[in-house]
Amino acid sequence: MNNSMISAMVSMNSIQKRLDVLADNIANVGTNGYKRKEASFEDTLTRVQQQPDGLRKTGRSTPMGFNLGFGARLSNVTYNFSQGPIKQTNKPTDLAIEGNAMFAVQADGVQAYTRDGNFHISPDPLNPKIGYLTTSQGYFVQGTDNQPITVPTNGSLQIDASGKISSVVGSTITPVAQLKLVTPRRPEGLVEKDNNLYTLLPGANANDVLGNANALLPGDPNRSTLRQGALEESNVDLTQEMTDMLQVQRAYQLSARALSSSETMMGMANHLRG
Structure with missing residues (x-):
């Protein structure tokens, strides 16, 4: 399994949890005294991918290598106790x-x-x-x-x-x-x-x-x-929650597309190898 597939799968799992938090907030917009939940994320694992020595040119200002990540995960869910109407x-x-x-x-x-x-x-x-x-x-x-x-x-x-x-x-x-x-x-x-x-x-x-x-x-x-x-009343701002949900859904679609592209490339590589 290649890095792009791992990153896409981990990201989709985290995005789904974020959608669950948003859905819970929206479902309780009419619940008396309900306090909005907020999700925080962190990188699962990052490492520096070294580049070939051929890229080490005279006058290069940037360091060799680049950060390679493997997606993000839900670190914790907190409660926003701000005053409601x-x-x-x-x-x-x-x-x-x-x-x-x-x-x-x-x-x-x-x-x-x-x-x-x-x-x-x-x-x-x-x-x-x-x-x-x-x-x-x-x-x-x-x-x-x-x-x-x-x-x-x-x-x-x-x-x-x-x-x-x-x-x-x-x-x-x-x-x-x-x-x-x-x-x-x-x-x-x-x-x-x-x-x-x-x-x-x-x-x-x-x-x-x-x-x-x-x-x-x-x-x-x-x-x-x-x-x-x-x-x-609930301190959930429905407009803000719906806006966040649209953004998260778009991020989920992009991650799903990245996973599909990675699977397609692996299939092509296996076909060529065969």
Whole structure:
């Protein structure tokens, strides 16, 4: 197998992975709190191909040899946690984060995090007077005590910018809980799961990857705020994603053409040899 065929095959494999990332972004353009994924690539292997001594001429200014590459590979996929547009819904249990923070939730016994604030109140089957604050998939939203948040079902909810939840019954306002917010210090230490959730990479230290967003004082430029009755939309720019997809598809076509040309040349060489 010659170098051109190897380079084309490796490049096509990497381009396909890039297309998968773009397709995932486009598919989630309407997902609340979704964060755009970005792919990075690196050379698989490069070496210097020496040229014949006959090209070593007097007065030559360039060095002998040229770089010979064998394609590129996907090195890693990162998450772009930039702010998405805020959509007003006027639903009391909808929450939008403005800033670099995430909600903490319990997903099937696993600690997880999300930017999707489309919450609901799920009544407790054993006690109809209280309900749990849950995600749209039914996962429990956590408070600063690391326990599921429970709220009375006979009143309305009032949630301030810091995440303090109060129950309002008539003119009586009763504090209920404090939403737990975390700041992704090192997003590369998170891995995306189903249902728009993130968990820690196996072996990652939670204190290194995540910070305590609740501990930031008012006035701190890194402090995040909540907006009740609103949702954060995806930060995917559909126009940019479609433009990137067209460019990547064109690159895939060129690599496929290079592979086809290489195969044709090998067939001609074998035919001449025979």
